Amino acid sequence: MSDVTTTAVRRKLSPRKKAWVAQGVQYAILVAVVILAVININGQQVVNTFLRADLIESMLGWGLAHAFLNTIVYTVGAFIFGLLLGTVLAMMKLSSVGPYRWISNTYTEFFRGIPALIVLMCFSLIGVALPGFEFPSVTLGEFQLVSVKMSTVWMALGMVSAAYMSETIRAGIQAVPKGQMEAARALGMPSGMAMFRIVLPQAFRIVIPPLTNELILLTKDSSLIYMMGLAAGEYELTKFGRDLANSHANITPLFVAGLLYLIITLPLSALVRWMERRSDAGKK
Amino acid sequence: MTETFTLPNGLVMPRTEFTTSAGEKLLVPSGDREEEVQIYDLHKSFGTLEVLKGITTKVNRGEVVCVIGPSGSGKSTLLRCVNLLEQPTSGRIFILNREITDPDEDIDEIRTMMGMVFQQFNLFPHLTALQNCTIGLIRVKKMDREQARAIAQENLEKVGLGDRGGSFPAQLSGGQQQRVAIARALSMDPEMILFDEPTSALDPELVGDVLSVMRDLAEGGMTMMVVTHEMAFAREVANRVIFMDGGVIVEEGPPDSVIGDPQHPRTREFLARVLDPTHHHEGPSAAAPEPQPHSNPNRRKRSRLF
Secondary structure, rough: HHHHHHHHHOOOOOOHHHHHHHHHHHHHHHHHHHHHHHOOOOHHHHHHHOOHHHHHHHOOOHHHHHHHHHHHHHHHHHHHHHHHHHHHHHHHHHHOOOHHHHHHHHHHHHHOOOHHHHHHHHHHHHHHHOOOOOOOOEEOOOOOEEHHHHHHHHHHHHHHHHHHHHHHHHHHHHHHOOHHHHHHHHHOOHHHHHHHHHHHHHHHHHHHHHHHHHHHHHHHHHHHHHHHHOHHOOOOOOHHHHHHHHOOOHHHHHHHHHHHHHHHHHHHHHHHHHHHHHHHHHHO | OOEEEEEEOEEEEEEEEEEEEOOOOEEOOOOOOEEEEEEEEEEEOOOOEEEEEEEEEEEEEEEEEEOOOOOOOOOHHHHEEEEEEEEOEEEEEEEOOEEEOOOOOHHHHHHOOEEEOOOOOOOHHHOHHHHHHHHHHHOOOOOHHHHHHHHHHHHHHHHOOOOOOOOOOOHHHHHHHHHHHHHHHHHOOEEEEEOOOOOOOOHHHHHHHHHHHHHHHHHOOOEEEEEEEOOOHHHHHEEEEEEEEEOOEEEEOOOHOOOOOOOOOOHHHHHHHHHHOOOOOOHHHOOOOOOOOOOOOOOOOOOOOO
């Protein structure tokens, strides 16, 4: 009886040996694909399509830095607007007044459920569709600090991201132990003060990593502005890259624009990972 | 009986007639400044569960009252009603002869005169030990920072943590956190301090430090209402012990009589179980433990907030 089982096991590969074989096969496939690619791809053609030096040079001359800066301005403005609105919405969700909760929840469901592009299109048309209405702008002497385009974009993207952020912030507030509010009230703090001095600071500490993720998403969503009618000085990375790519029938400008998005988003995601590691360590 | 009394601020207040659920007519409050806490016919229900079934008692200035009793007997709920962290269902509570059960009364102001120490410490984790003690002074009492810091430092020294003011709660042991919580309550210069099972969440070897701080406070004349399972502490420090079971006060009096020579069979049975936990006692409440809305089922296990 025992002899039979022994031979049966010997004939098959042991699980560990099977794993070694599988790993070997995977490496073999990878090496084969790389060799085939190197043989078949024309390096010069790749460079000419994706990274043409003269085009990169002309991009720099045509205001690439300005477009990069505009992307940051559009994103940060929308983020701040969204954060303020999202905080108000989060407090409404936790309100004891029923209608506030309904309004806030409806808002969230609505703006999470429709494409950001449609919101942006609506906002960019409001000025035309609603005669006499104009988004605010701020001018300091000769210098226009906030253009109508900027405030339009900030509100449109901000309203969409507020829907996401309100849920994140609400969860953060609820993650603060109930005893914190009780201890604050027991010291004689009114409920508003206890909320702003004790609960919210802890809630924001909890939600900083997810809010940074929201900032990354917003950076990429700012590319949707490309469909608005923009003056040259208002171009952001995507619009800038697309215009140049179309006029030269070459992918280089879009490729470079994409790389510049990475310059913003990669450090941010590294920051999120660092913060999450740090807060994990704090728990131990 | 007088129909009016005078508050320390000179305000003359009327005394009103109050009919208890048992039909007894009382004139409340007493108006006696020595009677800091007055509780009349307090009832509290959570949904259909009646946790407090008519509590009437008083705490005098400088008195240390320990409330003991089995889990779910309503002792924590009683304490939380005294500073209105729980809203009583009926009954009337007066703190310093001001009615906290009256919606017109400013509860935030009364709470500044009444410290609270929690089972789970509830220190503010984003603030240092010193800031935990100053925030109430600065934000609620509008004191300037320097003065607040001096008071906080003085109280941290009183609890033996004068050198830990810069530490965050997460960097302190449970016993140290609870002592900071006591310093936080003391910093508000309260008339009285409520303790809700202050040592129940602590490792056994850390209990002693907290109890000795509380003993010092009691000797200093602080009015204290302490919900506790520490029978030795209650017997040594308390002026009066209240034994609660099933939402009512079963027995109350000096510790030597309630703990030393209990008259009621329920008190005897409870004390027998607490003082000799390995021995198995048969009894009505042992067979059917009451549901417990607040108390932590793992009370005796180590638990930490942070």
